[in-house]
Amino acid sequence: METIINVSHLKKTYMKRKQKEVITAVDDISFQIGKGEIVGLLGPNGAGKTTTIKMICGLLKPDQGVITINGINNAKHRLKALQHISAVLEGNRNLYWRLTVRENLEYFAGNRGQSKKAVTNRIESLLNTFRLKDKEHELVNRLSRGMQQKLAIAVAMLANTDVILLDEPTLGLDVETSYEVRTILKEIVEKEQCTIIISSHDMDVIQSVCERTIIINNGKMITNERVDRLLTLFEVRAYTVTLGQPLTEAQQMAIESAFSSYDYITNQIKPMINIELPSPEHIYQLFDILKQEQTPVESIDRNTINFEEIFMKIVKEGYNHGNHTSVSSELA
């Protein structure tokens, strides 16, 4: 796949003025994004996502490292690089509230040097895609937050750039609008064939829209992996075993010593064990322990893990991109 964004050894530090303390916001981050890819950029608050995004957008200069967009170094040829990228950084705040929907679209097109006439068809198409046609002459401050958010994305789309960066595209939206935005994003991806980078805390968006995810924590990149691969990787190891009778203390101790991650739940109708297995074969080890006391097994369910849980695990337990070889061979 042709690389459209190449981030190499990116570093950014800030000086806390009062304490005279140096804060490393981004610490030696490197990744590539291919043409047409949809990548999620994740991380807890203060992880360094926004700093990374702003450096890609050319709003912030890195202390070290190089970012190229479509082969153009964005530090050396900032304006040229910006021809290939557009972004929604503050959602509905990126709009002029005293202009109408259409006026906003026309203004931002003009700001990129495009004539009103040249973008007429594109505006029509975007108004339809984003279901804003009936609101085109409405002032932005009279629109709902969801509509404003859609317009902000439409403004970014209007530029027709190779790369679109969306920071929190569903922030503050209700469930219905958030779903609508996700659906539109999927449609865009299919129709436009552009590269999209989404930074979000909404894991449903990441799971349903993105192909790959880059997770940043404490300024460092801790994961750079395909979403489906992460889902497989984490899903395969988690099981819920429903038992016909409670475990004895000896059994509990045996499970505890054999498995690093396990929960024994007794406050349900039937006792249950939530267990993570290092490999699928380890289930037999669990059966051996249950067999000792003839504990009946009523059901075994493989847990479906959502992306939010995966994210939490990665961030808390520090699942690392470097461990991939062992994990990959395990999957194979």
Added chain:
Amino acid sequence: MAIIHLFQANLRKQAIELKRYAPNTIAMVLTVYIIFMAIFAGIKMIGNPVTQGVAVQHTMVNYIFWYLAMIIVNGVGYEIITETTRGTFEQLGMSPSGIWRILTVRLLADSILHSLMVIFLLYLSMITTNQWLNVDFISIIPIFLFACLSMYGLAFIIAGLTIIFKQIQAFLQIFQFVLAGLTFIALPSLPFFLFLPLTKGLSMIRAIMIEGDVLTDFTMLDFTLLIGNALIYVGVGLGFYLYCENYAMKRGLLAHY
């Protein structure tokens, strides 16, 4: 062509916003006119009756240009503050046109729109005071354009400071008196002030509007000083702005409020 589309888009936006904020625009024009009338009444009451006519004419020209300078120079500062607060400045920062070009076309757009208001105010003032100035557009416009250039230089300096410090409203309020000083200076009595921005251009405009001079009445030295002053200030202003923008990008201050 891209720069023309950029200019058209910004002219349209500034005009729409003036229209949408109509009560504010009308209040602004009315305030300027009422203050002028108060000054006029003051001259009438306590001024020397012999020189009253010239005094009113001087006040009219100086006051109108002070208003224009405030709108253009301080306006860019207030605009950046507003845009960073509402979150649109980041979008300007991501435009391949570059922020400085967007600011330049906005300055041009504001100059055009507010010049129309100034012309209206000028005629309104002339009608009210019955003091008629020589509004010779052919002589005024070329000089006005260079006076505007030095004004843009100051505007870029203000823009650069705003990007870094953001909270400069207090400074802008003080700066309006600096602009008053620059527009009210009478160069014949204070010749060294010709090195300051605006002073030479406005002195020449006053000569046209009050003394009835035409372009050919000015010497080559006058034009050299006018053009030199304009180019130096716009160059220094733009250079300062670009330095500030670069500094803000390094420190993470661009669009940060």
